[in-house]
Amino acid sequence: MSSERKLMSGNEAVALGTKHAGCALGVGYPGTPSTEILENYAKLEDCKAQWAPNEKVALEVGIGVAFAGTRTIITMKHVGLNVAADPLFTVAYTGVTGGMVLAVADDPGMASSQNEQDSRNYARAAGVPLLEPADSQEAYDMTKLAFEISERWGQPVILRLSTRVCHSKTIVIPSESKPVPQADYVRDISGRVMIPAYARPAHKRMRAKLAEIEEWNNAEGPNPIIGNSTKLGIIANGVTALHAQEAAPDAKVMKLGMVYPLPMKAILEFIDSVDDCIIIEESDPFIQTEVQAAGGKVRPRLERYRYGELDVIRVKRIIDGDDSEEAAPPRGKPPQLCDGCPHRASFKLLKNIGCTITGDIGCYTLGVLPPFETMDTCICMGGSIGIGLGMRHVLPEEQARKVVSVIGDGTFMHSGLTGVADMICNRPKYGHVIVILDNGTTAMTGLQEHPGTGKTLDHQPAEKTVSIEATCEAMGVDKVVVLDPSREMERFEQAVRDALASDDLTVIIARRPCILAVARDAKIKRGEKVR
Amino acid sequence: MNKVTNVKFAGLGGQGILTCTDILGRVVFDMGNDVKKAEVHGMSQRGGSITSDLRFGDKVLSPMISAGQADFLVVMGEDLVEANQYFLKDGGMLVKPSDFEVDQLTNKRTLNVALLGALSKHMPFSVEQWMDAVRAQLPERLHEVNEAAFMLGRGE
Numbered sequence: 001m002s003s004e005r006k007l008m009s010g011n012e013a014v015a016l017g018t019k020h021a022g023c024a025l026g027v028g029y030p031g032t033p034s035t036e037i038l039e040n041y042a043k044l045e046d047c048k049a050q051w052a053p054n055e056k057v058a059l060e061v062g063i064g065v066a067f068a069g070t071r072t073i074i075t076m077k078h079v080g081l082n083v084a085a086d087p088l089f090t091v092a093y094t095g096v097t098g099g100m101v102l103a104v105a106d107d108p109g110m111a112s113s114q115n116e117q118d119s120r121n122y123a124r125a126a127g128v129p130l131l132e133p134a135d136s137q138e139a140y141d142m143t144k145l146a147f148e149i150s151e152r153w154g155q156p157v158i159l160r161l162s163t164r165v166c167h168s169k170t171i172v173i174p175s176e177s178k179p180v181p182q183a184d185y186v187r188d189i190s191g192r193v194m195i196p197a198y199a200r201p202a203h204k205r206m207r208a209k210l211a212e213i214e215e216w217n218n219a220e221g222p223n224p225i226i227g228n229s230t231k232l233g234i235i236a237n238g239v240t241a242l243h244a245q246e247a248a249p250d251a252k253v254m255k256l257g258m259v260y261p262l263p264m265k266a267i268l269e270f271i272d273s274v275d276d277c278i279i280i281e282e283s284d285p286f287i288q289t290e291v292q293a294a295g296g297k298v299r300p301r302l303e304r305y306r307y308g309e310l311d312v313i314r315v316k317r318i319i320d321g322d323d324s325e326e327a328a329p330p331r332g333k334p335p336q337l338c339d340g341c342p343h344r345a346s347f348k349l350l351k352n353i354g355c356t357i358t359g360d361i362g363c364y365t366l367g368v369l370p371p372f373e374t375m376d377t378c379i380c381m382g383g384s385i386g387i388g389l390g391m392r393h394v395l396p397e398e399q400a401r402k403v404v405s406v407i408g409d410g411t412f413m414h415s416g417l418t419g420v421a422d423m424i425c426n427r428p429k430y431g432h433v434i435v436i437l438d439n440g441t442t443a444m445t446g447l448q449e450h451p452g453t454g455k456t457l458d459h460q461p462a463e464k465t466v467s468i469e470a471t472c473e474a475m476g477v478d479k480v481v482v483l484d485p486s487r488e489m490e491r492f493e494q495a496v497r498d499a500l501a502s503d504d505l506t507v508i509i510a511r512r513p514c515i516l517a518v519a520r521d522a523k524i525k526r527g528e529k530v531r
Numbered sequence: 532m533n534k535v536t537n538v539k540f541a542g543l544g545g546q547g548i549l550t551c552t553d554i555l556g557r558v559v560f561d562m563g564n565d566v567k568k569a570e571v572h573g574m575s576q577r578g579g580s581i582t583s584d585l586r587f588g589d590k591v592l593s594p595m596i597s598a599g600q601a602d603f604l605v606v607m608g609e610d611l612v613e614a615n616q617y618f619l620k621d622g623g624m625l626v627k628p629s630d631f632e633v634d635q636l637t638n639k640r641t642l643n644v645a646l647l648g649a650l651s652k653h654m655p656f657s658v659e660q661w662m663d664a665v666r667a668q669l670p671e672r673l674h675e676v677n678e679a680a681f682m683l684g685r686g687e
């Protein structure tokens with residue numbers, strides 16, 4: 001058996017679990033820390049995976065797969081779940097025929113994200129069961145369990161991961177593997193077309209299934225109780241349960257694997273079995289709120305531990321009831337645009353001209369840091385265009401004429417296109433300027449492809465490439481300029497100045513490949529392995 | 532008693548600290564230990580500060596090394612000592628480039644493996660075990676230069 005023992009990251013374990021669960025298609029959008037799930041899955045034998053332009057489309061593709069009666073995994077990071085939320089709430093009503101698992105990776109402490117939202121709130125809001133592994137073995141096991149639950153009750157299931165689980169390597173012993181179920185379409189119009197008349201009963205069906213799943217979770221859910229102290233009891237989920245076991249070896253720990261719907265009966269029994277009970281969870285007081293609402297007597301929560309990641313020392317502090325100020329760790333060196341990054345020239349120029357920049361999500365977000373410090377806003381994927389338009393609409397002329405939306409090529413494909421459509425239709429008085437920093441890849445998350453690079457997930461040529469310039473022209477942009485930001489600086493400067501001075505809708509595409517992508521592609525050409 | 536060893540690596544994105552954590556992870560994994568390795572990457576790949584944790588023993592629970600808990604702290608540069616010293620436990624060992632003849636490295640990119648050589652002097656694993664792990668984790672064309680770096684770090 002020991003030959004089967006492997007050291008795997010949580011992401012690799014989810015990928016292997018997905019294969020062993022018999023999945024027909026993996027689909028997702030790259031986002032740290034979830035990205036490597038699909039990349040690893042695609043490398044496994046007979047496993048098919050593809051990137052979607054954004055998380056909403058990824059989930060829609062996944063819904064199609066599951067409606068066709070076979071299994072699918074959809075991967076994204078927490079903020080991506082916001083983008084996919086629209087179909088999520090309704091597929092929870094329709095349910096699915098084949099197994100459907102959404103692997104969603106949260107980022108407590110924001111190692112590389114714009115917020116630290118807690119995806120468990122989506123599980124409750126949408127009514128989708130949620131499992132939460134603590135390490136790679138559980139990531140592997142719970143992926144398979146999630147598919148089983150999904151198929152047994154015909155409901156999508158969220159597998160909530162966190163940076164620590166995704167990017168930690170721990171030992172995994174894999175178990176047996178299932179074949180991929182054959183897709184086969186069976187029409188079910190009233191079950192899948194959510195007009196109000198059909199959606200009303202669907203909502204009731206969903207709640208009834210959730211009640212059944214809660215019963216199952218009480219009786220046989222993945223919620224082991226470790227230790228037998230009668231003094232201190234700790235209820236914890238995911239990796240925090242491991243911190244808790246280490247911080248308080250003598251405590252009795254209830255380790256929750258299925259966090260929605262909570263096994264409330266089992267939890268209340270656990271609370272009754274100890275003198276003092278404390279809930280330890282990262283991010284929002286999700287379990288805390290539910291347990292207190294159900295009348296569970298637990299210690300009040302200390303708000304300060306809602307922020308950032310937990311570790312053993314912080315969990316010890318929680319157990320000790322220590323609400324004193326925590327020592328701030330020394331500041332490290334912040335990340336920077338690579339030397340030779342094509343974005344450097346673009347930011348230098350925009351800074352010199354003195355633009356107001358509504359920015360977006362990608363490597364170029366680093367343009368906010370010294371020495372550039374040229375980014376006025378950064379909210380969400382694609383937000384640069386809408387926010388720039390809003391400012392252009394209401395600012396006095398002199399200020400309005402300075403506003404430039406800056407977005408990358410990958411982000412443009414993800415959710416910049418609809419912003420351009422809005423710009424055409426609801427045209428601001430002094431026009432608008434979008435600068436697309438086109439480096440030919442999704443650099444920030446590790447050089448993934450997108451429809452504009454013309455390559456598929458495995459970096460092989462796609463049938464066709466979506467042309468950014470042709471798309472902008474076809475949509476009705478007045479002027480589209482394509483240039484090389486490093487080689488054509490004067491032309492770049494002139495183009496920006498002209499655009500700002502005119503009342504046109506202008507798109508300037510600053511095109512030069514990411515230097516890391518160039519190096520990666522050279523490796524692929526030489527036939528070397530890329531990570 | 533269950534003894535867990537905590538090794539913390541600190542460097543800047545792109546310096547290869549994830550690789551050297553993987554190499555040590557390989558050594559202890561091959562010996563049958565429970566192992567947990569935690570890292571934070573993402574934005575930090577663009578030259579920012581980055582740390583990586585390796586814990587091993589009979590049974591490892593949390594994957595993270597908290598402040599004051601590292602038995603070993605391996606830093607990729609002297610200027611990283613100050614920012615990371617707080618991870619080290621009382622009596623813990625600091626491993627840094629000035630522990631060996633760093634300017635004799637033929638290839639600066641092998642500094643990470645040279646540091647493993649310096650670390651290896653304080654750990655109960657044979658050179659052969661380390662070398663097997665180096666070879667398992669790196670592509671073949673880099674074996675020779677990294678083996679030399681390891682031995683330089685080890686002072687042999």
Ligand code: SF4
Pocket residue numbers: 336337338340341342343363364439443444514515516517577
């Ligand atoms: S990875 Fe590419 S796009 Fe990102 S900073 Fe480096 S060169 Fe620029």
